Amino acid sequence: MVDASRWISGNVAQAQLSAIKEMAVRSARVPGAASLTWGLPSFATPEHIRRAVSEALENDPDAGKYTLPAGLPALRELVAQRHEQATGISVDPERNILITAGNMQGMNTLFHTLLEAGDEVILTDPGFASHIQQIRLAGGVPVHWPLQENSGWRLDPQGLPPLISARTKALVLVTPSNPTGSVFPREHLLRLGEIARERGVMLILDDPYSELVYDADAPCFNLASEAALREQLAYLFTFSKIHAMSGWRLGYMIVPDWLQQQVLKVHDADLICAPRPSQIAGMAALAGSRAHVDDFRRVLAARRELICQRLDRVPHVFEYVRPQGAYYVFPKIVAEHENSMSFALELLEETRVTVTPGSAFGPSGEHHVRMAYCVDDAVINTAFDRIEARFGAVR
Numbered sequence: 001m002v003d004a005s006r007w008i009s010g011n012v013a014q015a016q017l018s019a020i021k022e023m024a025v026r027s028a029r030v031p032g033a034a035s036l037t038w039g040l041p042s043f044a045t046p047e048h049i050r051r052a053v054s055e056a057l058e059n060d061p062d063a064g065k066y067t068l069p070a071g072l073p074a075l076r077e078l079v080a081q082r083h084e085q086a087t088g089i090s091v092d093p094e095r096n097i098l099i100t101a102g103n104m105q106g107m108n109t110l111f112h113t114l115l116e117a118g119d120e121v122i123l124t125d126p127g128f129a130s131h132i133q134q135i136r137l138a139g140g141v142p143v144h145w146p147l148q149e150n151s152g153w154r155l156d157p158q159g160l161p162p163l164i165s166a167r168t169k170a171l172v173l174v175t176p177s178n179p180t181g182s183v184f185p186r187e188h189l190l191r192l193g194e195i196a197r198e199r200g201v202m203l204i205l206d207d208p209y210s211e212l213v214y215d216a217d218a219p220c221f222n223l224a225s226e227a228a229l230r231e232q233l234a235y236l237f238t239f240s241k242i243h244a245m246s247g248w249r250l251g252y253m254i255v256p257d258w259l260q261q262q263v264l265k266v267h268d269a270d271l272i273c274a275p276r277p278s279q280i281a282g283m284a285a286l287a288g289s290r291a292h293v294d295d296f297r298r299v300l301a302a303r304r305e306l307i308c309q310r311l312d313r314v315p316h317v318f319e320y321v322r323p324q325g326a327y328y329v330f331p332k333i334v335a336e337h338e339n340s341m342s343f344a345l346e347l348l349e350e351t352r353v354t355v356t357p358g359s360a361f362g363p364s365g366e367h368h369v370r371m372a373y374c375v376d377d378a379v380i381n382t383a384f385d386r387i388e389a390r391f392g393a394v395r
């Protein structure tokens with residue numbers, strides 16, 4: 001018998017597979033399960049993006065080769081233009097941009113660049129489950145900053161300063177939030193920016209969803225548009241969601257001059273470069289039509305209505321805060337249960353509905369579940385028909 005503890009690093013041994021993927025794996029074993037567990041949009045990659053790549057593979061002998069670690073110069077040029085359009089901040093494609101294999105790889109690279117063993121990173125609680133694992137795997141310590149469920153999963157800027165210690169390296173923000181779907185108001189984000197500057201904390205913005213907001217009165221504000229913060233802010237964008245490119249593995253990172261060459265060392269050691277066919281796809285996404293983004297937003301807004309209507313019929317099972325963006329809702333379990341994990345497992349085994357246990361997103365997530373409504377209407381309806389059949393419904 002092999003003694004695994006002799007071989008496996010302590011860091012890895014104490015980490016867990018993300019509960020999102022664990023539930024997805026379990027769900028795949030249950031025939032006909034209606035899965036709301038994974039934030040995997042139902043949309044196909046738009047045609048003009050696929051066509052650009054198939055043409056390049058056909059005609060460009062370099063299309064299957066490595067690129068330089070920072071990514072194709074023409075893509076970095078387009079990223080600089082896009083970033084300036086979106087934020088008003090001009091960045092240098094050579095000194096400030098790194099093309100990544102998606103935000104997961106980008107965040108991991110950044111944590112490995114910034115963290116010494118025992119360094120602390122502040123995360124909203126609940127927050128994206130994989131950030132917790134990535135920080136631990138890089139030897140860091142996640143520090144949970146509770147969101148205010150009673151006021152719509154808002155940030156509490158006053159709660160931040162007491163969490164900052166001599167070991168605090170960074171604060172990670174995701175808006176609209178995964179898992180709650182809340183959009184953090186501009187004034188709160190600006191206040192956080194001030195605190196980060198006063199206290200010397202790096203700001204890391206992980207942005208998959210800022211273009212997926214559904215209410216005119218809750219627009220998404222990008223802190224990367226604050227010029228005063230540019231020396232201590234890293235902005236990470238992923239093509240996965242708004243361009244339906246989750247399998248292509250592509251994103252980009254905008255970082256200050258002092259950081260780019262350091263991040264590049266880790267990125268190169270990790271994977272050399274993002275896959276070149278995906279970088280070609282990214283060029284088509286940035287240079288071509290953006291009509292699909294409006295289409296996706298319209299479809300997702302309708303799915304938000306649907307899931308909220310369905311949740312309204314089971315108030316004895318779930319209480320929820322109406323999400324404003326992304327494509328998640330994070331209801332509290334009010335039906336009798338022990339904890340969110342046992343509830344999620346029972347729901348899958350007995351009802352064939354897959355949700356993600358809220359405990360995966362931090363201590364404040366316990367007694368909640370995350371539901372992703374990026375799936376087809378039929379999946380949402382089947383899931384809730386089964387929940388109603390099990391728990392009953394109010395009409």
Ligand SMILES: Cc1ncc(COP(=O)(O)O)c(C=O)c1O
Pocket residue numbers: 039101102103104105128174178206208238239240246249250251
């Ligand atoms: C906050 C957040 N970061 C990163 C990711 C993954 O992004 P990527 O596909 O670019 O690795 C997700 C996907 O659900 C996410 O919600």
